[in-house]
Amino acid sequence: MASFREKVYLTVRRIPRGRVAAYAAVAREAGRPRAFRAVGNILNANPTIKNIGISKYRSVKVPCHRVVRSDGRVGGYVYGTKAKTKLLRSEGIKITGNRVDPKNILSVISK
DNA sequence: CTAATGACCATTA
């Protein structure tokens, strides 16, 4: 059985380059619409950053930098919001101030 | 089992 955490990783993996999604959208997609806060905690233990010991997810890459706040603010990141912003810009996402261009925000995460 | 922890959200002041 897939834990919520695993579903979150799989969901985030579906966010394409040059696009972002809100924590709330990820929570919804993973089946727990109100667990958006837990999503942040889960991504904080992103297997891209550190191995969490689940063999299934070893060496997989989860683009957790593509998950932003609902209001468009960039949000947190292990290596800092600055690094997150830089990464997103490098993928072609427009960010003015601390806000990503709403056009880049996915409301539904398709496969 | 209980309690703490937040990369959040929405509302209010």
Next chain:
DNA sequence: ATAATGGCCATTA
């Protein structure tokens, strides 16, 4: 525009 507040909840210690 910013700051505080209450709510939310999977995971972990």
